[in-house]
Amino acid sequence: MPGQFKDPPMLYAYNVHGNRLISMPSDGDLTQAMWIDLVQPSDAEMRQLGDMGVILPSLAEMEEIELSNRLYREDGLDYMTAVLPGEKAGGDRVSMPVTFVLSGQRLVTVRHHSPRPFLTFPNRAERSTLGCGDPDRLFLGLLEEIIARLADILEGAGRVLDDTTAGIFERGAARSGPDRLQTALEAVGREAELMARVRLGLLTIERILAFYTAIIEDRPDSGRLRPAIRAQIRDVQALEVHADFLGSRVSLAVDTTLGMINLQQNNTVRILSVIAALFLPPTLIASIYGMNFTHMPELDEPWGYGFALALMGVTTLGTWLFLRWKHWI
Known part of the structure; x- marks a missing residue:
């Protein structure tokens, strides 16, 4: 081929x-x-x-x-x-x-x-708008094929963004595994890079068409070529607008994905913080009774061990009730 x-x-x-x-x-x-x-x-x-x-x-x-x-x-x-x-x-x-x-x-x-x-163009040249009867028509037919291909790429990128954003916005996405969000972020990044290449291609093709419009005055068939050129320029400009729209969707998808990742990290940090808060009072009590002072009367009493355990349990329960009252857990 x-x-x-x-x-x-x-x-x-x-x-x-x-x-x-x-x-x-x-x-x-x-x-x-x-x-x-x-x-x-x-x-x-x-x-x-x-x-x-x-x-x-x-x-x-x-x-x-x-x-x-x-x-x-x-x-x-x-x-x-x-x-x-x-x-x-x-x-x-x-x-x-x-x-x-x-x-x-x-x-x-x-x-x-x-x-x-x-x-693909060699097998489809005769189906282009102007055919391929001379070099100018051949050139415009090839540009038409290129513009159609860039439109297909943008359409494919739009479908990928649809699937990715649907997965990001669905219920429970913030609680999903980090691998899923990372995969979504990578997919959006790939499509953003692809759309940047398409945007550059559209920009350079638009410049080519503007230049070609100015130089066909000496062509004997310029009257028939000019409407096709204007149609291609309109197609390119429409695709540029669509590419800008997809670019805004990429920004939204990236911001949303990063926000979900932050929520997931915040949930993890909150769980660790609650665990640390619950064990802080028992740790304090154990530290106090772990100090080897001479005069600690509870150490000589038979109920001292049970008293320390009960105190640890009460303070842990009190901390948990306080956190629930504040709606922090």
Whole structure:
């Protein structure tokens, strides 16, 4: 399957036949490809694209945060970089830059990880809003797939938050074991990190769409492209609002979980405090009669031992009644 890291670096080339993306053979002529997808490109592949007039940015250049390094036009080519969530070769989830290089002849993408839309789009390109008849439509179709994937991630995060918060707010959650609350806190933390990556992806895609809107004036088909771009911008903005809403839910879930943990700790401390208070008077009495003074008449009396035990019991009972009267236990 394209995009999986079985033997990086890799290059995938696609052409269009009957409004469908067709994978080209590995020895095919790249000049005939409409989409070239490079995964961790090697020096030889970068030179090969350079001979075709496409100068590919390095990973260090792609990671620059300045807009001038992520959105620019050079030698008739439009360079646009987004930061997208995906997986690396070992299965680690990361957010890394993906660069789109767009010209009138083809779309070139450069990436160093595996976002899922790059795996699914080749088989679904013809079902995108504008199809994939030319590089611009192909580019917008790929962005549409990416936006849909980010929406799916947010939807999944929302379901996890629903399940987690339901477990936190249910009756008896404060008395549940610490492992359960810790698991809930870890789950919320993972979803918060995932949503932060999605939020960053949406922000960079919105910038790409704004840049692309400004540069399509010279496209012969700009009148048909512009409504699709506006629709994608609205989708991105709606997802950003939804991501902010989920972020507020994350804050509520974290605060609630920490509050439950504090309640649980307070209950434990209260129990220990009650036990210490109940045993304090008997301990005091035992300490007094444990002092080896010469003149302690009770020690010589036959009722002295029973008297001490009775005194300990009475003071313990008195302490317990006092705590109950104060509603501390």
